[in-house]
Amino acid sequence: MKSAFWLVVGVAAGFVAAHYVSKTPQGRALFEEIDDRTRGFGAAVLDGYRSREAELRDSIRDAEDAIADITKRLK
Numbered sequence: 001m002k003s004a005f006w007l008v009v010g011v012a013a014g015f016v017a018a019h020y021v022s023k024t025p026q027g028r029a030l031f032e033e034i035d036d037r038t039r040g041f042g043a044a045v046l047d048g049y050r051s052r053e054a055e056l057r058d059s060i061r062d063a064e065d066a067i068a069d070i071t072k073r074l075k
Helices: 002-021 025-074
Strands: none
Touching: 002 025
């Protein structure tokens, strides 16, 4: 319980510090840069996810086609 308390205190202190830092032009620029990098990282993860999903869907389609072909040959 003690460590949870200190975690909450640390998070609250971080929010207060970030609030004061964001009031300065340099702090605002810092947070804008962090935001840009975070959004770029998120976009890269999403792009990779969509690419992998497309690859898996193609593999499933190929497997379904192969199964259909084998089924036709066995009839």
